[in-house]
Amino acid sequence: MAKAKHLPTLDYRLLITPTFNEREQRYKTLFMLETTQLFSTFTYDLSVREEQSERALRFTILGLKAPQLSLPRAGHAQFSREYDDLRGTYEITIKGLDGETNSFWVRISEKKVALLKESPKRFVEVFVDKSRWLSH
Numbered sequence: 001m002a003k004a005k006h007l008p009t010l011d012y013r014l015l016i017t018p019t020f021n022e023r024e025q026r027y028k029t030l031f032m033l034e035t036t037q038l039f040s041t042f043t044y045d046l047s048v049r050e051e052q053s054e055r056a057l058r059f060t061i062l063g064l065k066a067p068q069l070s071l072p073r074a075g076h077a078q079f080s081r082e083y084d085d086l087r088g089t090y091e092i093t094i095k096g097l098d099g100e101t102n103s104f105w106v107r108i109s110e111k112k113v114a115l116l117k118e119s120p121k122r123f124v125e126v127f128v129d130k131s132r133w134l135s136h
Contacts, residue, residue, distance in 0.1 A: 032080040
């Protein structure tokens, strides 16, 4: 009998998708990073340092922050940000708490994001389709 293949545990998931900002009446690119771990008491904020250069975005995970509202609610720790005017190919790097990094490349247009290449060894699962993100 063949041994079951052990799949690596993914610690985070990242959604990159175009979003229409109603207030500003324009498209932006949404980056939503969250833990795969579900917290039963509070939905924590994921503390992240962001760096942006010409064709690269780097997110360094710093840890968890207590939520602003302390109403009990189960959920994932989450960070989200909308970026203006991202068009073309970008290298996205996520640096975890342990210093390990994952890099991947995406092509961003006003109404679509395409995943071009991922790190072979990953701790982040990347989604570019909001319906897949919601069903996962």
